[in-house]
Amino acid sequence: MEPVTPSVGWGVLHLYYRVDRERADRDPEAGKRVADAVASLEAGGHQAVCMAMLGHKADIGVMALGPDLARLHAFQAELLQAPLEPVWSYVSLTELSEYGATEDDERARLAAEEQLAGYELEQRLAAWRERFEMVVADLLALPRTPPVLAEGPGLLPGCVAPRLTSRRQAIWLVPTEAFKRATQPTRGGAPANQTSDHARAYDNLIALDLRLAAYVKERAVDLGLPVLDVDGTRPLADTAVLVAEHFALAARATDRPDQ
Numbered sequence: 001m002e003p004v005t006p007s008v009g010w011g012v013l014h015l016y017y018r019v020d021r022e023r024a025d026r027d028p029e030a031g032k033r034v035a036d037a038v039a040s041l042e043a044g045g046h047q048a049v050c051m052a053m054l055g056h057k058a059d060i061g062v063m064a065l066g067p068d069l070a071r072l073h074a075f076q077a078e079l080l081q082a083p084l085e086p087v088w089s090y091v092s093l094t095e096l097s098e099y100g101a102t103e104d105d106e107r108a109r110l111a112a113e114e115q116l117a118g119y120e121l122e123q124r125l126a127a128w129r130e131r132f133e134m135v136v137a138d139l140l141a142l143p144r145t146p147p148v149l150a151e152g153p154g155l156l157p158g159c160v161a162p163r164l165t166s167r168r169q170a171i172w173l174v175p176t177e178a179f180k181r182a183t184q185p186t187r188g189g190a191p192a193n194q195t196s197d198h199a200r201a202y203d204n205l206i207a208l209d210l211r212l213a214a215y216v217k218e219r220a221v222d223l224g225l226p227v228l229d230v231d232g233t234r235p236l237a238d239t240a241v242l243v244a245e246h247f248a249l250a251a252r253a254t255d256r257p258d259q
Contacts, residue, residue: 033078178232
């Protein structure tokens with residue numbers, strides 16, 4: 001089976017099933033068939049998550065993702081060996097909008113690319129909002145001391161800004177293109193190496209990160225929030241000192257936003 005790889009991102013397969021109770025009762029290996037299919041997929045460098053569904057439309061959901069669309073299609077066929085009846089499915093791609101967009105960006109993309117409107121659009125946006133709110137809830141559940149330093153691709157300027165009571169509570173470190181290309185090889189290239197065209201996938205990975213970096217810097221500047229360019233000329237220890245001074249960690253050990 002020849003691999004089929006997108007030029008950008010990974011394929012994401014969303015599958016929803018009802019359990020055929022009669023077949024399941026007759027097949028003592030039913031659960032193992034699903035487990036074996038998942039294990040085989042993950043052994044090949046892909047990922048899968050199974051979940052129990054609430055409501056009446058489906059009993060279980062499966063989300064599988066990875067670089068090879070042909071392998072995802074084979075996984076879909078393997079699941080049908082178990083007593084499962086498909087009730088809904090769709091395919092998406094991981095892309096910049098998942099990690100680097102504001103809610104307005106995501107709303108515009110869903111309307112333009114997927115022609116969503118009304119209730120269906122709001123449902124998709126609700127899931128988008130929920131991811132960020134879960135991050136905020138986890139942070140606020142932590143003790144107030146010592147200070148908590150949170151980082152990650154989901155903490156975008158447009159999302160974080162409304163939560164701040166002071167611009168000292170956030171800073172974005174943005175790599176230059178030269179620094180990104182110089183350091184990426186030291187971080188490993190596992191996603192690129194799992195595709196049929198490693199060089200092309202690696203270039204796409206770099207391009208995606210650079211688009212995100214440019215977006216973050218532009219939004220932070222527009223919102224009047226601090227940005228620190230990282231180009232490799234400053235030693236790591238000096239960068240750490242600048243960040244600590246920005247947060248005034250020693251003087252403000254108990255300062256955390258309450259929102």
